[in-house]
Amino acid sequence: xxxxxxxxxxxxxxxxxxxxxxxxxxxxxxxxxxxxxxxxxxxxxxxxxxxxxxxxxxxxxxxxxxxxxxxxxxxxxxxxxxxxxxxxxxxxxxxxxxxxxxxxxxxxxxxxxxx
Amino acid sequence: xxxxxxxxxxxxxxxxxxxxxxxxxxxxxxxxxxxxxxxxxxxxxxxxxxxxxxxxxxxxxxxxxxxxxxxxxxxxxxxxxxxxxxxxxxxxxxxxxxxxxxxxxxxxxxxx
Numbered sequence: 001x002x003x004x005x006x007x008x009x010x011x012x013x014x015x016x017x018x019x020x021x022x023x024x025x026x027x028x029x030x031x032x033x034x035x036x037x038x039x040x041x042x043x044x045x046x047x048x049x050x051x052x053x054x055x056x057x058x059x060x061x062x063x064x065x066x067x068x069x070x071x072x073x074x075x076x077x078x079x080x081x082x083x084x085x086x087x088x089x090x091x092x093x094x095x096x097x098x099x100x101x102x103x104x105x106x107x108x109x110x111x112x113x114x115x
Numbered sequence: 116x117x118x119x120x121x122x123x124x125x126x127x128x129x130x131x132x133x134x135x136x137x138x139x140x141x142x143x144x145x146x147x148x149x150x151x152x153x154x155x156x157x158x159x160x161x162x163x164x165x166x167x168x169x170x171x172x173x174x175x176x177x178x179x180x181x182x183x184x185x186x187x188x189x190x191x192x193x194x195x196x197x198x199x200x201x202x203x204x205x206x207x208x209x210x211x212x213x214x215x216x217x218x219x220x221x222x223x224x225x226x227x
Binding site: 097105106 | 160
């Protein structure tokens with residue numbers, strides 16, 4: 001069985017503050033993929049990043065960065081210098097090859113950025 | 116734009132009536148998925164398809180059926196809608212089972 005836990009239900013920050021979203025996953029498989037999606041108030045789901053279990057290299061894309069640590073089964077996401085447009089629900093998701101075709105999503109973290 | 120459309124985008128229906136939601140893709144991807152999104156639950160997989168006429172159940176498949184007679188269309192049917200099926204339904208596509216899933220705009224369904 002696989003599981004994704006996003007313990008933070010909501011995070012509120014003031015613009016320009018950094019915000020880190022936690023994601024902890026469980027899987028018995030050695031080959032798996034981790035994802036982050038963003039859902040702005042308009043409702044669509046926007047893909048942000050995909051990582052596989054063999055690549056623990058951290059990644060930075062503009063103001064976004066991801067910290068993947070297999071030792072703690074975590075795939076955390078940081079927004080640097082947050083902006084109002086970052087206000088959204090962010091979902092972490094896991095796909096492992098022993099659950100073929102089936103993504104497991106976390107419950108999501110609501111990020112509220114105020115000016 | 117991943118070339119995914121869902122119809123209808125909004126629907127209000129009554130308990131006990133049948134409802135069919137349609138997902139259409141222009142990308143010719145092999146895999147298609149139906150999810151429902153409810154507060155506190157994230158997205159939960161209802162059914163998915165790995166090819167024409169090939170489908171499998173997800174986590175919350177009770178009360179739902181699906182069909183895929185063409186690569187581009189994946190239909191989700193509620194045979195007899197219940198109020199517990201009030202939700203936002205998302206369709207997704209991917210080329211392979213391990214690939215990134217891209218989502219449609221969603222359908223908001225209200226069952227009174």
